[in-house]
Amino acid sequence: MLEIRFHGRGGQGAVTSVELLALAAIHEGKYAQGFPSFGPERRGAPVLAFLRINDRPIRLRCKIAHPDVVLILDPSLIRIQKPAADLKPQGIVVLNSPKSPSEIRREFGFTHKLALVDANTIAREVLGVPITNTTMLGALLKATGVVRLESLEEPLKERFGPLAVKNFNALKTAYERTVVEEARS
Amino acid sequence: MSGQPASARRVGMEVSIAVSYAVQMARAEAIAAYPITPQTHIVEHLSSLVANGELEAEFINVESEHSALSACIGMSAAGARTYTATSAQGLALMHEILFITSGMRFPIVMTVANRALSAPLSIWNDHSDIMAARDIGWIQVFVKNGQEAYDHTLMAFKIAEHPEVLLPTIVNLDGFILSHVVEALEFLSQEDVDAFLPPYQPKYRLDPKKPVTMGAFAMPEIYTEVKYAHQVALSNSYGHILRVWDEWAGLTGRHYRPVESYLTEDARILFLTMGSLTEVAEVAVEEMRAQGLPVGLLSLRLWRPFPFDALREAVKGAELLIVCDRALSAGGPGGPVHSEVRNCLYPLETKPATVNYIIGLGGRDVPPKAFHDILARARQEAESGPTGEFFLYGVRG
Numbered sequence: 001m002l003e004i005r006f007h008g009r010g011g012q013g014a015v016t017s018v019e020l021l022a023l024a025a026i027h028e029g030k031y032a033q034g035f036p037s038f039g040p041e042r043r044g045a046p047v048l049a050f051l052r053i054n055d056r057p058i059r060l061r062c063k064i065a066h067p068d069v070v071l072i073l074d075p076s077l078i079r080i081q082k083p084a085a086d087l088k089p090q091g092i093v094v095l096n097s098p099k100s101p102s103e104i105r106r107e108f109g110f111t112h113k114l115a116l117v118d119a120n121t122i123a124r125e126v127l128g129v130p131i132t133n134t135t136m137l138g139a140l141l142k143a144t145g146v147v148r149l150e151s152l153e154e155p156l157k158e159r160f161g162p163l164a165v166k167n168f169n170a171l172k173t174a175y176e177r178t179v180v181e182e183a184r185s
Numbered sequence: 186m187s188g189q190p191a192s193a194r195r196v197g198m199e200v201s202i203a204v205s206y207a208v209q210m211a212r213a214e215a216i217a218a219y220p221i222t223p224q225t226h227i228v229e230h231l232s233s234l235v236a237n238g239e240l241e242a243e244f245i246n247v248e249s250e251h252s253a254l255s256a257c258i259g260m261s262a263a264g265a266r267t268y269t270a271t272s273a274q275g276l277a278l279m280h281e282i283l284f285i286t287s288g289m290r291f292p293i294v295m296t297v298a299n300r301a302l303s304a305p306l307s308i309w310n311d312h313s314d315i316m317a318a319r320d321i322g323w324i325q326v327f328v329k330n331g332q333e334a335y336d337h338t339l340m341a342f343k344i345a346e347h348p349e350v351l352l353p354t355i356v357n358l359d360g361f362i363l364s365h366v367v368e369a370l371e372f373l374s375q376e377d378v379d380a381f382l383p384p385y386q387p388k389y390r391l392d393p394k395k396p397v398t399m400g401a402f403a404m405p406e407i408y409t410e411v412k413y414a415h416q417v418a419l420s421n422s423y424g425h426i427l428r429v430w431d432e433w434a435g436l437t438g439r440h441y442r443p444v445e446s447y448l449t450e451d452a453r454i455l456f457l458t459m460g461s462l463t464e465v466a467e468v469a470v471e472e473m474r475a476q477g478l479p480v481g482l483l484s485l486r487l488w489r490p491f492p493f494d495a496l497r498e499a500v501k502g503a504e505l506l507i508v509c510d511r512a513l514s515a516g517g518p519g520g521p522v523h524s525e526v527r528n529c530l531y532p533l534e535t536k537p538a539t540v541n542y543i544i545g546l547g548g549r550d551v552p553p554k555a556f557h558d559i560l561a562r563a564r565q566e567a568e569s570g571p572t573g574e575f576f577l578y579g580v581r582g
Contacts, residue, residue, distance in 0.1 A: 019199075022367045026197030034367040057369075059330075059464035061362050062552040 001054040002146055003064045007083045008073035011043040013133030016159065017071075018049040021137060023155035024147045025053045033058045046077055053146055069094060071140055073119075073132055078108050087112055090183075092143050096120065096132050101181040111185065115143035117178040126170040134167040138174030149175060193374040200331035201226035201364045203372075204270075204296055207338035209240045210378045213268040213294075214385075215260035217245040217253045221275040222308045223360035224298040228270055250275040254282040254293075261291035262399055264390030266342060269293065272360055273300035273314045280318065286353045287322035288415065289400050292345035292385070293353040295323075296338065298360040299460065299511075301547040309548020310360045312460070312511040315488075316521040322415055324354040324422055325488040329463040331368045334358045336439060339378060344429050346385045350422045357488070359461040361548065373437070381436060423490050443492030444499045445484045448474055452481030454560070455503045455537065459485050459522060462509055462544070462551060469556035480560065485522065493529050500530065503537040507563045509556075510543045510575075519543060519575025540566055541575035549579065 004021075008014030015036040022034030030053055037048035050064045070083040071094040077083065084093050091112050097104060098118040104110060117139040119132035127135075134156065141149060149172065156164040156171075196203070204227050208216070216235070218228040234240040243260065247253045250271050261267040271279060276297055286293055297315055301307040315325070324344060328334045334356065341354040358364055373381075389397050403411055427443075434440035447467050449455065458466045463484040473480040483499050483506075485492070500506055508527075510520020518524045523541035530536045542559045545551040559578060566572060 019367045023197040026195070026369045029195075031369050032197065032367070035361075035365055059468050060553070061359075061461045061465050062550050065552065 001052055001058065002069070002144065003067045004051040004053075004069040004071060004140070004144075004146075005064050005067040005083070006049040006051070006071045006073065007077050007081055008047055008049070008133070009043075009077070010045045010047050012073045013131055014047055014049040014073055017133040017137055018051045020134070020152060020155045020159060021051055021140070021147065022053075023158075024151040027154060028147055028151050030055060030147075031057050033060075037063070046081055067091060069140065069144060071136060072096060073136055084108075084110055084112055094136065094139050094143050096136055096139075101179060105184060111183060113143070113183045114181045115139050115178050116181075117174045119174055122170055122173050122177065126173055127166050135170040135174045138171035138176075139178040141171075142175045142178040143180055193372060193377065195369060195371050197367060197369050199226060199365060199367050200334050200358070200370075201298070202230050203331055203335045203370050204338050204358070205230035205234065206372065207335045208268050208294075209234050210373070210375055211266065211268075211294075211339055211342045211382055212379075212384070213240070213242055213266050213342075215243045215245075215257065215263075215265035215267040216269065217247050217256035217260065218269045218271070219247055219250050219253045219275060221250070221272045223300060223310075223364045224270045224272040224275070224296065226364065227296060227298070231268075250278040251282060254279045254286060254295075257293050258282065258286055258289065258291055261293050262289075262391045264385070264387040264392075266346070266385040267291070267293045268295070270296040270298065272298045273302055273308075276314045276318055277302060280321075283318055283321040283323065285400070288411070290351040290415075290418070291353055292342075292351050294338065294341040294345055295353065295355050296334075297355050297357050298364045299357055300360040307547040308360075310362050310461075310511075311546045311548070312357075313513070313546075315355070315357050316512040316514070319489075319521060322352070322419060323489060324350075324352050324419070324426065325357060326355070326486055327357045327460045327488060328363070328486075329461055329484065331363060331366065332370045332439070333441075334363060335370055335372070336433060336437065336441070339373075339382060340429050340433055342385075343382050344422065344426050347422075347425050347429075348388060350418065350425050352419060352422055357460060362461045371437070377436060381432070419490050423487075423492070426487065426490075441486060442495070443485075443487035444495040445486055446499055447482040447484070449481030449483065449499070451479060451502075453479040453503060454505045454507065454564070455481050455483050455500060456556065456559075457483045457485060457506060457508045457522070457526060459488070460511070462511065465551055465553055466509070466556055469553035472553065473557070473560065478560070491525060491529065496526065496529050497533060500537050505563065505567050506530075506537040506539045507559060508539055508541050509559070510541060511545050513543050513546065513575075513577070523575065538567060540571060542578050543575055544578040546577075555579070
């Protein structure tokens, strides 16, 4: 089972990302569970969203305490939430940042495997708005290969209608541009 | 995520949306509801299905839950297949009408997305809402995942509307923990649902051409007999419930029982859970078995009518029964489920000792570790004697 925790701010679409990826996994015949950190949603406040993907039915009905992957939509959350603190040792940090892996490691002390992409720039270029949730899914897929890129096409279409193509292009661009660096001891 | 499900298929969607599709596939004819977290997505989606012409039903927007259920009574009295949903304060505000619904024997189906009652204000899950409505005279079931929520919503109509049952039915679904989760489910085809659930044919209905009196008052000479008839009907609904569940098993392969057992063979210690705690407890019990501990799990699916015989049978051979409640009866014996379980087992000559743990109040997370902690403490209690009527797991201060 792969457990992924999304860190974002209210309005950035973390919950939507989790739903899209859960649907893509289910579409591939897998089992998935996507849910928000239940609470009164407030725009701009830190939010969590959770995703489990497995080949068998999933019976855990609790939050993800020790994720395999943390996906950080907004780097300003790193100092507040310390998302990698409870990440499994073999876990992956997927981060939206224009900086290089060594800069990020120096700044935040991450030792885990890193996947970095400048999602803000891609989202502005491709979508015309700095909303990075679908873009960051491209980085997540590059780092984990948890579902096929094309499995997201249908869920995107259902969710975004005519805007699905742009979102898929942003995701693909992020997939191509994501830099993955193995863990450092 | 709109559009009529056309054939049996595996789908991924939020559980609330799946429940609304179950209501659509049941061809509900009348809905009245007031939105309240975490039930909101169910009725929002139903309202759009009706507005889009995908469900031919009367959807009445009301100003409160008291009115929602009152409107449902009117529509059910007119002979319509009727549905509503609520949570927490909404269920509390319906309280008066809950008794009227069952007393007048209207087969309304209601989803309760279980949530803690205020105060303090909490939108998160526990069972304090439904436990405060224990004595309303409805059939009540609990579900542990999204598939069961879909299944039991459909089955509830068939059970409730049976001419020998005619009782309103609640499907309890843990708020957020189940209602807001996107997961994989299997939908039946509309044809299969139609064959399983034919249109509601009320024996009596409000009809100006054929007037009847409904909800007349009862003098002391008759009130007790009406209450007795209600009790007999609720108690006898048990057999009908089992028959509907058996029929569903034939259709889907998913077989539901009033008390369900998991890894209970040779178990000396049993947990008892309800709702979404059950699957987490299954994971924990598997881990305990792997450690060689003789632990099993019972889950109580049917809360009303209470499955006395099935529970007495299910605890046979166990030395200790750990009852996990998700509500607290303040100033009373602890959790309402434990209270009833102990009551049920009391007449038995040989019975397990029981201990009561209250967990997951107001959305407190319950990981498998909670059950390991509880087991360790319960075993200690079993040796050195109970330390109180109940234990509030994880409480600080």
